[in-house]
Amino acid sequence: MKGKVLLADIGNTHFHIYNGSKVEHLSYDEAIAKYSQERLCYISVKQHLNSTIENISIWKNISPQIHLDGAYETMGVDRRALCLSHENGIFVDAGSAITVDVMQEGKYRGGFIFPGLKAMLQAYASISPVLETELNETISLEQLPSTTKDGISYGIIASIKALIDKHSDGKTLYFTGGDGKFLSSFFEEATYDEMLVFNGMRKVMKESEIC
DSSP states (O other), X not given: OOSOOEEEEEOSSEEEEEOSSOXXXXXXXXXXXXXXXXXXXXXXXXSSOOHHHHTOTTEEEXXXXXXXXXXXXXXXXXXXXXXXTOSSEEEEEESSEEEEEXXXXXXXXXXXXXXXXXXXXXXXXXXXXXXXOOOOTTOOXXXXXXXXXXXXXXXXXXXXXXXXXXXXXXXXXXXXXXXXXXXXXXXXXXXXXXXXXXXXXXXXXXXXXXX
């Protein structure tokens, strides 16, 4: 493929599409209706996409071309593309799960996974109705909480921050994903960029001369 090509990161429920000027977050049906007549290169965490997507001839699945030195076999292609966006750093993708991955000199050094913020809140609610609450997005980590809502919010955010800080060791922190901008606010000099996965894809496409 030559000329203008759209990029898509296909998750379990949504398309994340870079259309050349901005990133759109669409349902499967919305993405197909809007872009099925345009050339598009995509990666997907789903091994078996629905037949409609697979039968769009001008869409190309480049997932098999996304190789990351040091990655383990079952590592998601979106995480691999994310890590390819920069040679060094810690990469946090805060979505339905929160993945944290470390890159050093272009090699994957390992990482860890939290449940997403929504999943954590649901876990508390499943313990007791008393623990069903929303996240306090302005919670201070400088003092111990004195309410249930703040206690839960503190427990979630402080635990995520502590483990990321433990492995940061002066590395640049990169955040992406739906809750990435919010979580990045608890770290000094962190960078939020929703283009990270797409930048990793573009790097592979340029090097491999695909799409």
